[in-house]
Amino acid sequence: MENFDLNALGVVFDWDALGVVFALLGAVLAALMGGIGSAIGVGMTGQAAAGVVTEDPSKFGKVLILQLLPGTQGIYGLLIGFVTLTQIGILGGEAPTTLAKGLLYLAACLPMAIVGMVSAKWQAKASVSSISLVAKKPDQFGKSMIFPAMVETYAVLALLISILSITSIASL
Amino acid sequence: MTEEYIYAVARVRSRELNLLSRQDVDQLMACRTYDECLRTLSDKGWGDGDPSAEAILAAEEEKTWAFIHELTDDLTPFKVLLYPTDYNNLKAAVKAVVTGVEPRDVFLPGGAVDPELMLRCVREGDFSELPETMAAAADEAYHTLLQTEDGQLCDVILDRACVADLLQCGRESGVEILRDYAELTAAVSDIKIAVRACKTGKSRAFLDAALAPCGTLDASSLAVAACKSLDDLFAYLSVTPYGEAAEKLRESYSAFEKYCDDRVMDLIKEQKMNPFTVGPLFAYVLARRNEISTVRIILSGKLNELDDGMIRERLRDMYV
Known part of the structure; x- marks a missing residue:
C-alpha cells in the first residue's frame, strides 16, 4: 500500500504544532492520575480511620496522620503538572517547537502519573493495616507510620526523575 | 469486593x-x-x-x-453461623405442630428466619415462604414425622439439610475462612454422629441417611467404620485431617469438644492480620x-x- 501523503492533497499539516499538545497532555496526566490514586487511597484510609474513631475518639490525631499518607501522590502530581506548565509556554517558558520535544515532556511526566496512581493505592492498603495496628496498640504508632512510608519512597523517586527530566528538556 | x-x-x-x-x-x-x-x-x-x-x-x-x-446490612456471610439456630427452631416448630403442643420457650433467638414464620408455614403445610433448601427439608421432615412418628428421623433430615446449607453458604461466599469454617463444622458434625451411632449400634442405613458428605471426610468410609467398632472409627479418623480428634475421643468426650472449639480458634486467629474482607x-x-x-x-x-x-x-x- 502506498504511503498517504497529506501534502500531495495540498493540505499542509504542521506536526510540530502538536508538540505543545503532548506536553500539556503530560502535565494533565501527572495531576490526573496522581489525584485519582490519592483520592482512592485517602478514601480507603478515611473509612478505616472513621471506624477507629467511632470506637475511640482519642485516637483521632494518630489515625489522621495515617489517613493522609496516601494523599501525597496527588500533591506530587500537581507539582509535576505545575512545573511542566511553567516550561511549555502556558504559565511561562517556551512552547516546544517540535513534536519530539512535546513527546519528551509527555514521557517525563509519565513516571509521576503511573507510579503516583499505583503507589497511592498500595500505600493506602499499608495505611489501613497500620490504622488497625494503632487501634489495637496505640503505643506502636511510630512503627505503624514506617510501613506505609516505605511505599512513599517510590513515589518520591518517580517525582525526582520527572522533575529532573522536565527541567532538562528545554536545554536539549 | x-x-x-x-x-x-x-x-x-x-x-x-x-x-x-x-x-x-x-x-x-x-x-x-x-x-x-x-x-x-x-x-x-x-x-x-x-x-x-x-x-x-x-x-x-x-x-x-x-x-x-x-x-x-448484608448478613449473608453470617448465615454459616445462623443456620444451626434456624434449623433448631425448625425442628421445634415441626415437632410442636405434629404433636399438637403449644410451643413455649422452645425457640432460640438470633436466627435468620423468624420462628413464628416457621410455625405458620408448618401449620399451613405451605413452606414456600421459607428459603428454598430449608423449605424442602421442612416439608420432608414434617411428612416423615407425621407418617413414622420417629422424632430422630425428623432430626436427621433437618440436621443433614443444615450441614448441606452450611457447606453451600461457605462455598458460595468465596471467603476462605467461611469455607473452612463450614467444612470444619460439617466434619465435626459427622464425627459426632458417627461416634454416637457407633456407641448405640445404629444401622448402616441410618448412618448413610445422617452423614452429610463433606470435603475432608468420606461419609461412606466413616459409615463403614462406625458400623464396625469405635476402634475402627478412630483408625479411620487417624488417617484424615482429624487424627487428633480420635485421640481426644479416646480421652473423653469433653476433651473432643474442647479440641473442636480450639480448632475453630486456630482457624480464625489468622484474621487478626487481615484488615480487609x-x-x-x-x-x-x-x-x-x-x-x-x-x-x-x-x-x-x-x-x-x-x-x-x-x-x-x-x-x-x-x-x-
Whole structure:
C-alpha cells in the first residue's frame, strides 16, 4: 500500500504544532492520575480511620496522620503538572517547537502519573493495616507510620526523575 | 469486593481490645464464689443490668449481633453461623405442630428466619415462604414425622439439610475462612454422629441417611467404620485431617469438644492480620461466642463448686 501523503492533497499539516499538545497532555496526566490514586487511597484510609474513631475518639490525631499518607501522590502530581506548565509556554517558558520535544515532556511526566496512581493505592492498603495496628496498640504508632512510608519512597523517586527530566528538556 | 469492610474491620479491631484475654479468664478463675464471678463480669461491662448468669450471657450474645447489624446490612456471610439456630427452631416448630403442643420457650433467638414464620408455614403445610433448601427439608421432615412418628428421623433430615446449607453458604461466599469454617463444622458434625451411632449400634442405613458428605471426610468410609467398632472409627479418623480428634475421643468426650472449639480458634486467629474482607467480622463473632462459652463453663463450675483443675481442663483457647 502506498504511503498517504497529506501534502500531495495540498493540505499542509504542521506536526510540530502538536508538540505543545503532548506536553500539556503530560502535565494533565501527572495531576490526573496522581489525584485519582490519592483520592482512592485517602478514601480507603478515611473509612478505616472513621471506624477507629467511632470506637475511640482519642485516637483521632494518630489515625489522621495515617489517613493522609496516601494523599501525597496527588500533591506530587500537581507539582509535576505545575512545573511542566511553567516550561511549555502556558504559565511561562517556551512552547516546544517540535513534536519530539512535546513527546519528551509527555514521557517525563509519565513516571509521576503511573507510579503516583499505583503507589497511592498500595500505600493506602499499608495505611489501613497500620490504622488497625494503632487501634489495637496505640503505643506502636511510630512503627505503624514506617510501613506505609516505605511505599512513599517510590513515589518520591518517580517525582525526582520527572522533575529532573522536565527541567532538562528545554536545554536539549 | 474486599474494600467494603474497611470501616467495619477498623471498628472490630478496636472492639477486640475488650475481648477477654487469658489474664481475664485467670481473674475469673481466681474468684472464690459464683457470685464473685458474676460481680467481676459485671465490672467488665458484661450484661445489661439483670444479675442472673443466663441473662448476662444472653445479653452479651445479643450485643454481639447488634454490633454486627450496625456494621453491615448484608448478613449473608453470617448465615454459616445462623443456620444451626434456624434449623433448631425448625425442628421445634415441626415437632410442636405434629404433636399438637403449644410451643413455649422452645425457640432460640438470633436466627435468620423468624420462628413464628416457621410455625405458620408448618401449620399451613405451605413452606414456600421459607428459603428454598430449608423449605424442602421442612416439608420432608414434617411428612416423615407425621407418617413414622420417629422424632430422630425428623432430626436427621433437618440436621443433614443444615450441614448441606452450611457447606453451600461457605462455598458460595468465596471467603476462605467461611469455607473452612463450614467444612470444619460439617466434619465435626459427622464425627459426632458417627461416634454416637457407633456407641448405640445404629444401622448402616441410618448412618448413610445422617452423614452429610463433606470435603475432608468420606461419609461412606466413616459409615463403614462406625458400623464396625469405635476402634475402627478412630483408625479411620487417624488417617484424615482429624487424627487428633480420635485421640481426644479416646480421652473423653469433653476433651473432643474442647479440641473442636480450639480448632475453630486456630482457624480464625489468622484474621487478626487481615484488615480487609468480612473475615475479621466473622472471626469476632466466633471469638465472642467462644468467650461466652468459656464464661459459661467457669460459672457452671463455680456454681457446682467443682475443683479448679477440672474447670481449667475444659477452658477453651482465647482469641486475644
